[in-house]
Amino acid sequence: MNKKPGYVFVWPISTRLIHWMMAFSFTAAFATSFYEHLLHEHVALGFIFMIIIVYRIIWGIIGPRYATFNTFKLKPSELKHYFVEKIENRWRKIPAGHNPASSWYTVWAIFVGSIIAVSGLLLYGIQEAKGIFRFLNDGYTHYIYLLEWVHRYGSYLFFAWVVIHITGVLIEQFWHRTEMVFAMVTGYKKTEGEDTEVKPLLSFFAYMMLLLAIGAYFFITSSNYNFLTLQKYTNIDYKQEHPLFYEKCGDCHKIYPPYLLPEKSWQRVMGGLGNHFGEEITEANITRSQRASILAFLRENAAEHSRCEAAVKVMDSLGDLRPKAITKTPYWRETHKDIPRSVFQEENIKDRSNCIACHKDFDKGNLDDMNIIFHD
Ligand code: HEC
Ligand code: HEC
Incomplete structure (x- = not known):
């Protein structure tokens, strides 16, 4: 029934x-x-x-x-x-x-x-x-x-x-x-x-x-840290890893994690400190041997040697290009193309190179999607 x-x-x-x-x-x-x-x-x-x-x-x-x-x-x-x-x-x-x-x-x-x-x-x-x-x-x-x-x-x-x-x-x-x-x-x-x-x-x-x-x-x-969400890449303590790099390259801006550019780019950056994005960095600021040590560290940890998403995608986007800035890589441009110019000019950001304003823990090499700070 x-x-x-x-x-x-x-x-x-x-x-x-x-x-x-x-x-x-x-x-x-x-x-x-x-x-x-x-x-x-x-x-x-x-x-x-x-x-x-x-x-x-x-x-x-x-x-x-x-x-x-x-x-x-x-x-x-x-x-x-x-x-x-x-x-x-x-x-x-x-x-x-x-x-x-x-x-x-x-x-x-x-x-x-x-x-x-x-x-x-x-x-x-x-x-x-x-x-x-x-x-x-x-x-x-x-x-x-x-x-x-x-x-x-x-x-x-x-x-x-x-x-x-x-x-x-x-x-x-x-x-x-x-x-x-x-x-x-x-x-x-x-x-x-x-x-x-x-x-x-x-x-x-x-x-x-x-x-x-x-x-x-x-x-x-x-939680970010249980077995279903845990990430292989955790925060990197660059101060510990290479104190000189942390101190010298973190003086004017927060350090840029080495894995975001290939070896050749880092060579160009380190070879051109006399005119570093408009700044003059002299041997009085960073000595010759200090430069060699920093460059060795940067090359060792460059994009070629990392499997994290940003490194892989930066490398894939570059082709033969070896720019001196991360913001010049096609991958960076692509991922930030929807952010209006005015956002980068905001008081607490000022510059597109000020990654840490939008990426919490950026100076620890952490570019986790969960760490993006939104300004709108
Ligand atoms: C005297 C100050 C100063 C020091 C010291 C310094 N920088 Fe810079 N750096 C700048 C300025 C200014 C810019 C331009 C971007 C900005 O306004 O932050 C810049 C930009 C950069 C960029 C490009 C960022 C982008 O837009 O993708 C890289 C990479 C970089 N610096 C690496 C280094 C490294 C590596 C060292 C250490 C050897 C270093 N910097 C030390 C002032 C400095
Ligand atoms: C005005 C804020 C802002 C600044 C400054 C900024 N970013 Fe971003 N970034 C974002 C946002 C928002 C996204 C997410 C875009 C999306 O939804 O795909 C992003 C995405 C990324 C991604 C891709 C993450 C992923 O997993 O898809 C990378 C890598 C990245 N940013 C690196 C950088 C670097 C390096 C700098 C500095 C040179 C920088 N960003 C500066 C806001 C910013």
Whole structure:
């Protein structure tokens, strides 16, 4: 006996929560991806998304009636028939479970969603040197552009998919009048069939997965230093590493971390101290042997020898260029092109070379996205 005459209980709360958590986590992750400083929120939402996908896959195997993959209608002929009937018969009957279009939709969403989640996790490890895959930062930085491409276009594809899905649901609602919009809210579909039921053990599993997803979100956003967020590169104490460099090159401005320019650039900087951006630095200020020592340190730690994101990207952007300033590198220009000129002229910034005004702990070599200070 069905609980509600004329309706079938198709989507229990556990299935509906999968749907809405996936919708929410994707939308929010998509939105936060446009802001570097929201990286942790983005990653945390990505974890919700990923855990829900795993949950959905397991649900597709052991889940309740209508949710399992073996009830999916994936034959091309069924899909074709679905669309033909949709056009020809406005008042056609709808199935209680997934129709051919939504079966395909779900399989695709899981597939593309998995690719987005995995590429994101790898990117977080390889590019940002953070999280459980941070060890991959050592040897795989040449994959960041490919991974970024996959992650980005995967999410655009998913987004387009969502738009098609919502359009389909609205057509069902307003043209076919199947009350489809309410199905994922109340769980009931206006059709024929038997109500679904969820066994207590399955419900328990469902709630555990939801708890895990929400727990992961708070775990990630709560700290920079747990195993899911820890970064390979920590603050560098340059004062300790090379006191002379710290003292002499941190006199007029905060020191610039050596990994931001290649060896050849540092040679040019150190070879041209007589006219250093309009300043004259004489041998009375920094002696010949001190210069040699500083240059050796700069070269040893130059961009060529670092795998951190900024070093890799500075090098990739340079080609044959070996400028004397970081602000002259194409990578720096690209990452700061959206910042209006007026911002750089503000009283507490004054100059685009005043990196520390916007990057907390810059003089400790830390360019973490989480450390960006915004002025607007
Ligand atoms: C006498 C003051 C003075 C000293 C000492 C000094 N600098 Fe500079 N440096 C400047 C000025 C002025 C600029 C121009 C940018 C600015 O206004 O901060 C600059 C800019 C730079 C830049 C380019 C920043 C950019 O825009 O990307 C680098 C790199 C740099 N200095 C390296 C060094 C190194 C290495 C040393 C130590 C050998 C050093 N500086 C010592 C005054 C100084
Ligand atoms: C007016 C503030 C401001 C100043 C000054 C500034 N930056 Fe930035 N920087 C930003 C902002 C904002 C972003 C993030 C841009 C974005 O959203 O992609 C950024 C991004 C970056 C990134 C990329 C980080 C990443 O992971 O994507 C690097 C590297 C960087 N800055 C280095 C520097 C250096 C080196 C200097 C000094 C020569 C400097 N910045 C000066 C505001 C500033």
